[in-house]
Amino acid sequence: DAGVIQSPRHEVTEMGQEVTLRCKPISGHNSLFWYRQTMMRGLELLIYFNNNVPIDDSGMPEDRFSAKMPNASFSTLKIQPSEPRDSAVYFCASSPIAWSKKGYEQYFGPGTRLTVT
Amino acid sequence: GIQVEQSPPDLILQEGANSTLRCNFSDSVNNLQWFHQNPWGQLINLFYIPSGTKQNGRLSATTVATERYSLLYISSSQTTDSGVYFCAVERDDSWGKFQFGAGTQVVVTP
Numbered sequence: 001d002a003g004v005i006q007s008p009r010h011e012v013t014e015m016g017q018e019v020t021l022r023c024k025p026i027s028g029h030n031s032l033f034w035y036r037q038t039m040m041r042g043l044e045l046l047i048y049f050n051n052n053v054p055i056d057d058s059g060m061p062e063d064r065f066s067a068k069m070p071n072a073s074f075s076t077l078k079i080q081p082s083e084p085r086d087s088a089v090y091f092c093a094s095s096p097i098a099w100s101k102k103g104y105e106q107y108f109g110p111g112t113r114l115t116v117t
Numbered sequence: 118g119i120q121v122e123q124s125p126p127d128l129i130l131q132e133g134a135n136s137t138l139r140c141n142f143s144d145s146v147n148n149l150q151w152f153h154q155n156p157w158g159q160l161i162n163l164f165y166i167p168s169g170t171k172q173n174g175r176l177s178a179t180t181v182a183t184e185r186y187s188l189l190y191i192s193s194s195q196t197t198d199s200g201v202y203f204c205a206v207e208r209d210d211s212w213g214k215f216q217f218g219a220g221t222q223v224v225v226t227p
Contacts, residue, residue, distance in 0.1 A: 031213065043203065043217040055213055089158060105150060106205075106215065108160035 002026070004109035006092050012115045018080040021112045024073055025094030033093040033106060034067055034077050043091075049075065082116045089113050119144045119208045123218035130194045130225045138189040138221045140204030148207035149180055151189050154220070155200045163189070163202075194225045 005024040013019055025032050033048040047057040052069045060067070064083070069075040079086055089111045097104030120143035130136055140149075151163040164171050164178040166187065171178050175194075180187040191198055201220040208214065 033213070033215070042219050043205075045215055048213045050213070091160065104148065105162055105165040107162060108152075111158055111160075113158075 004092055004094050004107055006090075006109040006112050008112060009110060010113045010115075012117065013082055014117055015083055016081045017116075018078065019082045019086075019114060019116075021077040021090050021092075021114070023075045023077070023092030023109060025075070025092070026096070026107055027073070029094035029096045029107075030072065031095040031097060031104075032069060032075050033095070034075070035091040035093065035108075037089045037091060037111070038087075046077070079114075082114075084116045087114055087116050118214075119146070119206060119211075119216050121204060121206055121216050121218040123202075123204055123221050125221060126219065127222045128224070130191075130198075130223065132194060132196060132225055132227050134194050134225075135190070135192045136194065136223070138191070138202050138223075140187040140189070140206075140218055142185050142187075142204075142206045144185070145209040146182065146185075146206040147209045148215070149187055150205045150215075151178055151187070152203045152205065153198075153200050154203060160203070191223075194223075196225045196227055199223055199225045 007022045034046040037043045046059045047067045049069045067077045091111045092109045093106040095104045095106045122141045124139045153161045166178045166180045168182045175192045177190045203220045204218045205215045
């Protein structure tokens with residue numbers, strides 16, 4: 001199994017630019033989660049999907065952030081416009097369990113390190 | 118939201134030593150995972166353990182859900198055990214909303 005795939009692994013961009021982070025979940029998994037990790041705030045859940053439908057986006061920090069999951073094998077997290085305080089490592093995770101079922105593990109991708117100058 | 122506290126925040130071990138990491142949580146949970154974040158930043162699943170005891174090689178974990186804590190044991194530590202250990206919980210009535218603890222930074226010296 002290839003595991004969760006994220007791209008790019010590193011992104012450096014200037015303030016004001018649009019940034020798109022990509023995630024391919026593990027085949028057969030139907031839940032997908034986006035997290036952000038910073039020194040100050042640790043690991044935070046931003047948004048999660050089940051069967052391609054956003055379930056909870058209450059962790060998305062601002063309207064500048066948006067996420068989509070057009071199909072079961074692809075999701076994007078977009079920041080427009082980007083700001084220096086968005087600099088962080090963004091992780092995608094997937095899980096093989098359906099909505100409301102109990103007893104599952106999340107599997108994390110390698111993360112995308114974003115630097116906004 | 119649910120509070121997750123990990124202790125100690127930092128731990129320095131000599132190779133071969135044993136240690137115990139603790140995770141306390143403030144509410145009933147139906148999901149608890151332990152992760153190891155290696156020095157390259159990768160988050161690696163160690164245990165899915167909402168209750169009971171599991172062992173995997175030199176690592177073992179115990180969760181006492183009724184008392185709202187989990188323990189991760191590292192025996193005969195090796196330098197490759199260095200990194201940050203995170204506990205993550207999902208509250209019983211909040212499917213999908215994982216809350217991570219702040220982590221325990223472990224350094225194993227040769």
